[in-house]
Amino acid sequence: MNFSPIANAYAGTAAGGGSDSIFMQIVPLLVIFAIFYFLLIRPQMRKAKAQRQLISAISKGDEVITQGGLAGRIMQVGEDYLQLEIAEGVIVKVQRASVTLLLPKGTLKKL
Numbered sequence: 080m081n082f083s084p085i086a087n088a089y090a091g092t093a094a095g096g097g098s099d100s101i102f103m104q105i106v107p108l109l110v111i112f113a114i115f116y117f118l119l120i121r122p123q124m125r126k127a128k129a130q131r132q133l134i135s136a137i138s139k140g141d142e143v144i145t146q147g148g149l150a151g152r153i154m155q156v157g158e159d160y161l162q163l164e165i166a167e168g169v170i171v172k173v174q175r176a177s178v179t180l181l182l183p184k185g186t187l188k189k190l
Contacts, residue, residue: 134175137161142182145173150187 137143137156143163144150151165161178164170 130179133181134178137175137178137181140184142184142187143178144180144182145177146179147173147177149173150182152187 137153139153139156141153142151143153145163149163149165149171151163151171153161154164154170155162157175159175160172161175162170163173
């Protein structure tokens with residue numbers, strides 16, 4: 080038996096191991112990445128951008144709901160924290176990033 084390296088090299092290309100098969104292996108990976116980008120990554124980036132805009136637009140007097148479910152009117156705005164009036168005379172300090180929803184003015188009744 081003759082086991083030469085040249086014969087082995089020809090055997091690999093005869094089975095269809097050309098450059099076309101490498102291209103055909105990469106195409107499905109690119110298609111899957113594109114699907115993930117448009118269905119998962121891009122919508123999450125848009126949602127995160129909207130949340131950042133909401134947090135930066137908060138001002139005194141706005142009515143908001145926090146992640147914990149507290150609803151109240153903003154009494155004071157700081158760099159990282161807000162003072163939120165949840166009932167008359169009851170003011171709590173919450174993180175600015177915990178605000179999830181900005182309510183229309185007048186949604187909350189007189190606190």
